Amino acid sequence: MEEDPALAIERAYLLQARAALRRMHSEVVNLDTPLIGGEDNDERFTNEAYQRDRWIRAQALVDLPDVPLFFGRLDYEHGTVEESDRLYIGRRHVIDDRGMPLVIDWRARVSVPFYRATRTDRQHVLLRRRYGYSDAAELTGFEDEPLTDGSVPADGEAYLRAEIERPRTGPMRDIVATIQPEQDDLVRAPLHPSICVQGAPGTGKTAIGLHRIAYLLYTERERLGRGDGVVIVGPNKSFLSYIRKVLPALGEVNVKQSTIDEVIAPYRVLHPESGPAPRVKGDARMAAVLRRAVWLNVGTPSEGILYAKGSMRYRVHADQVIDIVAALHQSATRYEPARAALPQRLAHAVLVKMEERGEITDDRTQNAAARSKPVKDVVTAVWPKLTPELVLHRLLSDASFLASAADGVLSAEEQTDLLWAKAPRSVKSVKWTEADSVLLDELADLLEHQPTALGHLVVDEAQDLSAMQLRALSRRCRNGSVTVLGDLAQATTPWAPLSWADVLGHLGIADATLVELDRGFRVPAQIIDFASRLLPTIAPTLARTRSVRSMPDALQVVATGSDDFAARLASACRSALAGEGSVALIAADEDIASFRKALLASGLESAMLGETEDAMESARLVCVPARLAKGLEFDGVVVAEPAHIVAAEPRGLHRLYVVLTRAVSTLHVVHSTPLPEALAS
Numbered sequence: 001m002e003e004d005p006a007l008a009i010e011r012a013y014l015l016q017a018r019a020a021l022r023r024m025h026s027e028v029v030n031l032d033t034p035l036i037g038g039e040d041n042d043e044r045f046t047n048e049a050y051q052r053d054r055w056i057r058a059q060a061l062v063d064l065p066d067v068p069l070f071f072g073r074l075d076y077e078h079g080t081v082e083e084s085d086r087l088y089i090g091r092r093h094v095i096d097d098r099g100m101p102l103v104i105d106w107r108a109r110v111s112v113p114f115y116r117a118t119r120t121d122r123q124h125v126l127l128r129r130r131y132g133y134s135d136a137a138e139l140t141g142f143e144d145e146p147l148t149d150g151s152v153p154a155d156g157e158a159y160l161r162a163e164i165e166r167p168r169t170g171p172m173r174d175i176v177a178t179i180q181p182e183q184d185d186l187v188r189a190p191l192h193p194s195i196c197v198q199g200a201p202g203t204g205k206t207a208i209g210l211h212r213i214a215y216l217l218y219t220e221r222e223r224l225g226r227g228d229g230v231v232i233v234g235p236n237k238s239f240l241s242y243i244r245k246v247l248p249a250l251g252e253v254n255v256k257q258s259t260i261d262e263v264i265a266p267y268r269v270l271h272p273e274s275g276p277a278p279r280v281k282g283d284a285r286m287a288a289v290l291r292r293a294v295w296l297n298v299g300t301p302s303e304g305i306l307y308a309k310g311s312m313r314y315r316v317h318a319d320q321v322i323d324i325v326a327a328l329h330q331s332a333t334r335y336e337p338a339r340a341a342l343p344q345r346l347a348h349a350v351l352v353k354m355e356e357r358g359e360i361t362d363d364r365t366q367n368a369a370a371r372s373k374p375v376k377d378v379v380t381a382v383w384p385k386l387t388p389e390l391v392l393h394r395l396l397s398d399a400s401f402l403a404s405a406a407d408g409v410l411s412a413e414e415q416t417d418l419l420w421a422k423a424p425r426s427v428k429s430v431k432w433t434e435a436d437s438v439l440l441d442e443l444a445d446l447l448e449h450q451p452t453a454l455g456h457l458v459v460d461e462a463q464d465l466s467a468m469q470l471r472a473l474s475r476r477c478r479n480g481s482v483t484v485l486g487d488l489a490q491a492t493t494p495w496a497p498l499s500w501a502d503v504l505g506h507l508g509i510a511d512a513t514l515v516e517l518d519r520g521f522r523v524p525a526q527i528i529d530f531a532s533r534l535l536p537t538i539a540p541t542l543a544r545t546r547s548v549r550s551m552p553d554a555l556q557v558v559a560t561g562s563d564d565f566a567a568r569l570a571s572a573c574r575s576a577l578a579g580e581g582s583v584a585l586i587a588a589d590e591d592i593a594s595f596r597k598a599l600l601a602s603g604l605e606s607a608m609l610g611e612t613e614d615a616m617e618s619a620r621l622v623c624v625p626a627r628l629a630k631g632l633e634f635d636g637v638v639v640a641e642p643a644h645i646v647a648a649e650p651r652g653l654h655r656l657y658v659v660l661t662r663a664v665s666t667l668h669v670v671h672s673t674p675l676p677e678a679l680a681s
C-alpha cells in the first residue's frame with residue numbers, strides 16, 4: 001500500500017528529530033568535563049557534582065525507544081511565534097545543529113494552547129494535530145482539529161478515550177498528549193500557594209502529581225535544585241514501582257519516590273501493630289503529649305553548687321540554681337540545645353561569685369567551671385540526656401509517666417490503649433512500629449531541630465496519613481510547597497483525617513488552594529456507578545464521579561455457590577484475559593494465595609503482587625492482595641468475595657471501594673458469600 005504523502009512527511013520529520021536528539025545526547029556524553037585537580041573533599045565534591053549533573057542531563061536526552069518524541073503539532077497564525085508558525089509538541093526540547101527548535105517541550109508557554117485552545121478561544125492557533133503511534137513508537141497516523149471558524153472539530157474526546165483504553169503492559173505511562181484543561185490548571189499552577197486535590201478514583205490525581213513535578217522542575221529548576229529537592233510520597237512499594245517510569249519518560253530522572261515510612265524512618269525495621277494503639281498514636285494530640293513527656297524530664301535542683309578553685313570555695317545557692325534552670329526551661333524551644341546551654345549558665349553564676357570576691361576571670365575560667373564536676377552533676381540530675389527512643393519507651397511502658405504527660409489530653413481509655421501489654425525490658429529490645437516511628441520522629445525534633453529543606457513535596461493518597469505523619473512531612477518541607485492529592489472515600493487507615501482542612505492544618509499550610517475533580521477517566525460509567533453505591537455509607541458528603549467513558553458490558557456480577565466458586569472465578573479471569581492488556585484478580589489478603597492456587601489448578605498462571613517488584617510486568621494476570629490495590633489499575637479486574645474484603649478490616653467498605661475502581665475496561669465480581677448490603681442495594 002502506498003504511504004500517505006502527508007504521513008510520509010511527518011515520519012521524515014520524526015526521523016530528523018530523533019537524529020537531532022541523538023546528536024544532543026552524544027554532545028553531552030562526549031563533553032569534556034573540566035575536572036578540578038586535587039583530592040581534598042571540596043574538590044572531590046565539586047567534581048562529583050559536575051559528573052552527576054552531566055549524567056542527569058544525558059539521561060534526560062535519552063531517546064526512549066517506546067516513547068514517542070512528539071505527540072502533537074500546533075499551526076499558529078503567521079508571526080505569532082518568533083521561530084516558526086508550526087510547532088511540534090513533545091516531551092522535551094529538541095533543536096537542530098543550528099539551534100532551531102524541532103520539538104518544543106510540552107511545558108513551554110507556547111505549548112499551552114495545545115491543551116487549552118478551543119474554537120471559541122483559539123489563542124492564535126489555526127490547527128491542532130494529534131499523532132497516533134504503535135506500541136513501538138512508530139508513527140502510524142494523525143488527526144487534525146482545525147480551530148478556525150466554520151470547520152468541523154475533530155472528536156478530541158475520542159482521541160482521549162482511545163488513549164485511556166490503549167492496553168496496559170506494566171507500569172503507568174504519562175498522559176502528556178491528552179492532559180485535560182482541569183488537569184492542566186493544576187499541573188501548571190505556580191509553586192505557591194500549595195494545592196490540595198480531592199478527586200474520585202481515576203480522575204487523574206497521580207498523573208497530575210507527576211506531571212506537576214515535571215512542570216515545576218522545568219519552571220523552577222534552580223529554586224528546587226537547592227536543598228533536598230523534590231519528593232513524591234506514595235502509599236507502598238508496589239505503587240512506587242507502578243509509577244516509576246512516568247517521570248523519566250518526561251525527562252526527569254532526579255526525583256525521589258518514597259513511601260511515607262522511607263521518608264520518616266529510612267533505616268528502621270518496622271514491625272506490624274494491630275488493636276486500638278495506632279489510632280491514638282496517629283492523633284494530633286500526641287504532639288502535646290510528647291512535648292510534655294520531653295519537658296517532664298527537666299527536674300528541680302535540690303542542691304546548690306560548691307565550686308573549688310585552688311584553696312578557694314565558691315557557693316551558688318540552691319535557690320539561684322533553681323532560678324537558672326527555670327529561666328532556661330521557660331525560654332527554651334528545644335530540649336538538647338538548652339541542655340547544652342545549661343552548664344555555661346551555671347558556670348556564669350559561679351563566675352559572678354568569683355568576681356564578687358575580686359577574682360579576675362575570663363572565658364577560660366568560665367569554660368573550666370562549665371566542665372567541672374559540681375556543674376555536671378547538676379546538669380545530669382536536672383536535665384538528663386535523652387534520646388527519642390528513651391522517652392517513647394518510658395511513655396509506653398510507665399503508666400504514671402504517661403498519665404503525667406497525657407492527663408487532660410488523652411482519656412484514661414486512650415492511655416490504656418497506648419500502654420504496652422508487656423513492656424520490652426530495654427530500649428534496645430523494642431520492636432518499633434510504623435506509628436512509633438512517627439512519634440520518634442516528632443520526639444527527635446522536640447529534642448533537636450532537624451534540618452530538612454524539601455523544595456516541593458507531592459503527597460499522593462494523602463487521605464491515609466495520620467495527623468502525626470502529616471506533621472512529620474511538614475517538618476521536612478518547612479519553607480517549601482506541597483501538592484496534596486487524595487480521595488476521602490478511599491481512606492482505609494484507622495487514623496484517616498476527616499477533612500482536607502484537617503490535613504492542611506496538620507501540614508501547617510494556611511493558604512492552599514482546594515480543588516475537587518469529578519470527571520473520571522479510568523473507570524467506565526457502568527463500573528463507577530456500581531462502586532458509587534458505597535458512597536452514601538463511606539463518604540456521604542462527596543459528589544459522585546462523572547465518567548467520560550461508557551462501556552455497556554463493562555460490569556458483570558456473578559453469584560455462585562461455594563462448589564462452583566473456583567470454576568466461576570477461573571472463567572471470569574479467562575474472560576478478562578481474552579481482552580487485551582493487564583488483568584488483576586483482587587481479593588482479601590487472607591484469600592488471595594488460595595484463590596491463586598485454585599487458578600493454577602485450572603491451568604491459569606499468575607504473578608503475585610508484593611512478592612516480586614516487577615509482578616505487573618512479569619505476567620498478564622496478577623494476583624493483588626486488596627491492601628496493595630490502592631493507586632493501581634488494570635484493563636480487566638476480577639474481584640473475588642467482596643464481603644471478605646469488607647470483613648477483613650474496620651474500614652473494609654472503603655477498601656472495597658478502592659478495589660472496585662481499579663478497572664479500565666471490565667470488572668467481574670465473583671461471590672459465593674452475599675454482597676455487602678451497601679453494594680447489593
Ligand SMILES: Nc1ncnc2c1ncn2[C@@H]1O[C@H](COP(=O)(O)OP(=O)(O)OP(=O)(O)O)[C@@H](O)[C@H]1O
Pocket residue numbers: 160163164173174175178179180183199200201202203204205206207208487490521522630631632633661
Ligand atoms: N488526561 C488524561 N489522558 C489520558 N489518560 C488519563 C488522563 N487522565 C487520567 N488518565 C488515566 O486515567 C487513569 C487514572 O489516573 P490516575 O491513576 O492518575 O488517577 P487517580 O485519580 O490517582 O486514581 P485513584 O484515586 O484511583 O488512585 C490512568 O490510567 C491515567 O493514565
